[in-house]
Amino acid sequence: MENFETLLKGSAEAHGHLCPGQVVGVRMARLGCELIGLDNPRAPDQIKKIVVYVEIDRCAADAIGYVTGVRLGRRSLKFVDNGIMAATFVNLESGHAYRVVSTEEARDLASLYAPEIQGNARQQLEAYQRMPDSVLFRVQRVEVPMSEFDLPGPTRRKVSCTRCGQVVRDHREVVIDGAVLCRPCADGAYFKHAQEMTWPDMNWTPGRAEALAPAVRKIRETDNFRTAESVVPG
């Protein structure tokens, strides 16, 4: 694995800025990889051995992805929306797994570890590099039950929702009273009022002009659906 400074620099570039979360994320990932015995998780011989469950969708999550090489699309990055600054590192080969939790007290201790630095973010940025792992993290040895349907690799199962027809992969379907349903049909979805739409020249393919087709532009300009921007408060 590259040294900490190189990883932090790379992580900050990939994320878009250097922040305390990058420091915590890079350190969390380094520690996690060390615990599961992977010294270079991005290397071809190790990349298929690691899965990371990330419990927060904040800056540190990107740093963890950068250092470990785990990706949502590879199924090696699992996002569990707990709102907890924690990640669990699993070695698929050995089965060993460790959950690393960022301590809340680290924030309170920043002024003691970097007393000469002014400003919360800058002070945390420096302090989190000075604190030992014992102050910055709590570590748990854990067991992570993973079914074959959670593993990286090809799709292992496909079924169709009996209500909407959508194909559901890897056993994410729900069976209610014997009927196979996709989760949106069974449990409701994060979206609402879904209305299927098409337009006359819905025929763009790579290689054609990149500009939006006139019909799409017209839809965008005249659509009276609430857009993403319009629901942002203030």
Next chain:
Amino acid sequence: MMKKMGLQEAVGTKLGHDITEIRPGEFKGPAFRKGHTVCHEDLCHLQRLGKNHLYAIDLENDEIHENGAVAILAKALAGKGITWKDEPREGKIKFFAGIDGVLGVNTAALAAFNMVEEVMCATLHNHTLVKTGEQVAATRAIPLVMKRTPIERAAAIARQGGSVLEIKALRNAKAGLVITGNEVYHGLIEDRFAPVLKGKMQALGSEVMALDFAPDDAKAIARVIRSHLDRGCDLLLLSGGMSVDPDDVTRHGIRLAGASEFHYGAAALPGAMFLVAYLGDVPLLGVPACGLYHRITVLDILLPRILAGERIGKKELAFLGHGGLCRDCSECTFPSCSFGKGG
């Protein structure tokens, strides 16, 4: 695991912890020690102490008793020059200075340690000058029985950078004094600085091996500095000429002598115009005239630290600010006061 039992039920069992007795203004200590077998004669005494129940302790594999825990903590907290005995009393272990010197406390590690709920450690202030045998700190585990993990984590936190507590011995410096000022140099007034500075050095176990006077002339001051260094002085104290008047040229003399590091101004009163410079590894301390009037100044805060090997820079001088104001008490109790303890 702890099981609560009535006093009668406890007769014949061994106490799992010390039981403290406090008689206001008279006594505070263990009335019964851990391991004591409870007998009928004890029951009235225990009831007078407000104890109608006792704990039967049955430790799980991942649990630890307060006495075992505090020993783990003490081992991790104590560094060089600290003595302690693995004989907890009422769950507490005390730390003592094993040598004369300056107490070093890793305050960040101490705070991080105390953030672990199951443990505590309280110390004298960082940089306190202590004598052999003085108590400098104490630690204890808070619960009677707890999981091992937080204790081991607290111990790991305490071991960052070696330990939380240490005593740094003072070196025996060969000091050189440079007393500046035309008024003294030309004999208009008698110098009263040299005896004060000599006394302070000797009180800390160092000797003054050279004393010279210099006029308010930067080049002359620089010459005296060089001459002291040539004679083997490894710490220089320069008095006077530290203020802002045109005749105050001691700072320039120090620069002319080739000081490689130079910090003028300390966040302490008295002592704002204090100067710390280094010529190689030799500290040059510019003592402002307040050192003549006030018994205790910033010099008394920093001299022990310098003799204990600390290199004083801008940060150390600035951090003196919190607690850097002398209360100017009619009866001075330094060092048993707040002066210089916050930095």
